[in-house]
Amino acid sequence: MSDVFDRVKKIVIEHLDADADKVVENASFIDDLGADSLDTVELVMAFEEEFGVEIPDDAAEKIQTVGDAVKFISANAG
Amino acid sequence: MFDLTGKKALVTGATGGIGGAIARALHASGAQVALSGTRQEALDALRAELPGSVALACNLSDPDETDGLIGRAEEALGGLDILVANAGITKDGLLLRMKDEDFERVLDVNLGSYFRLARAASKGMMKRRLGRIIAITSVVGVTGNPGQANYAASKAGMIGFTKSIAQELASRGITANCIAPGFIVSPMTDALNDAQKEAITKSIPAARLGQPDDIAAAVVYLASDQASYVTGQTLHVNGGMAMI
Numbered sequence: 001m002s003d004v005f006d007r008v009k010k011i012v013i014e015h016l017d018a019d020a021d022k023v024v025e026n027a028s029f030i031d032d033l034g035a036d037s038l039d040t041v042e043l044v045m046a047f048e049e050e051f052g053v054e055i056p057d058d059a060a061e062k063i064q065t066v067g068d069a070v071k072f073i074s075a076n077a078g
Numbered sequence: 079m080f081d082l083t084g085k086k087a088l089v090t091g092a093t094g095g096i097g098g099a100i101a102r103a104l105h106a107s108g109a110q111v112a113l114s115g116t117r118q119e120a121l122d123a124l125r126a127e128l129p130g131s132v133a134l135a136c137n138l139s140d141p142d143e144t145d146g147l148i149g150r151a152e153e154a155l156g157g158l159d160i161l162v163a164n165a166g167i168t169k170d171g172l173l174l175r176m177k178d179e180d181f182e183r184v185l186d187v188n189l190g191s192y193f194r195l196a197r198a199a200s201k202g203m204m205k206r207r208l209g210r211i212i213a214i215t216s217v218v219g220v221t222g223n224p225g226q227a228n229y230a231a232s233k234a235g236m237i238g239f240t241k242s243i244a245q246e247l248a249s250r251g252i253t254a255n256c257i258a259p260g261f262i263v264s265p266m267t268d269a270l271n272d273a274q275k276e277a278i279t280k281s282i283p284a285a286r287l288g289q290p291d292d293i294a295a296a297v298v299y300l301a302s303d304q305a306s307y308v309t310g311q312t313l314h315v316n317g318g319m320a321m322i
Contacts, residue, residue, distance in 0.1 A: 036249065038204070038246065038247075038249065038250065042204060045201075
């Protein structure tokens with residue numbers, strides 16, 4: 001879990017140019033980290049690449065916080 | 079006037095008259111160019127003419143090949159800043175006689191391949207926060223033309239598609255525009271007789287057919303840094319035959 005969180009956090013920091021201490025489990029990409037809709041698509045694609053997991057559109061829509069992403073990836077990655 | 083030094087460009091349909099002129103003009107402005115087409119010999123000849131360019135044979139009616147073309151160009155050039163979706167086909171015929179496959183194939187090659195290329199190219203452009211997507215459409219995509227319902231639909235579709243992605247990508251430093259040529263000198267127009275040519279030129283205020291270089295110059299402008307505030311537009315290059 002923590003390994004996934006750290007890798008997700010790294011991607012989020014890189015893509016959104018976000019402060020590391022703001023990237024916490026309940027941080028919303030759009031409301032707290034300044035992402036727009038295109039950023040969230042880019043993030044999902046980056047997660048797919050990093051973890052070798054496919055995130056379908058209906059699941060991607062529900063990934064709104066850092067914790068949502070970690071939960072989905074932990075449950076679905078290899 | 080417009081400096082494209084260091085930019086990397088892909089031109090589809092590069093072995094055609096307009097595509098070749100576009101590739102030469104981008105190259106002359108300093109860009110490194112990937113040339114795509116279906117005719118290997120013609121591609122090799124153009125590559126030999128343009129030092130530093132690469133030839134990437136690709137059949138754009140094959141979705142998998144099309145999906146892969148951008149990756150091949152990025153690998154060969156070390157990135158991609160400028161996509162010129164120029165390749166297109168016609169299967170002319172009046173509506174009553176138009177076969178399903180003639181309609182579908184024209185839509186698929188002209189509009190479908192543009193979608194696939196733009197989707198793949200935008201990925202890298204978004205990461206680099208810079209990109210130019212330029213689609214060569216046609217005046218008939220706006221005016222219509224009897225006997226070309228399929229072709230006109232595909233070209234109108236490219237315009238609507240471009241306006242949509244221009245809005246999606248503008249915040250990432252990527253512009254998307256169309257160039258709509260009018261009557262341009264080509265092997266097809268060479269085959270017309272003098273009476274036919276005269277009838278055509280009468281409908282053009284500039285009183286001449288356009289040259290491939292007229293289109294290429296518009297591409298160089300839209301590809302330049304100076305055109306960074308121009309997006310979602312269709313630039314008509316037609317000697318005034320349609321003012322839209």
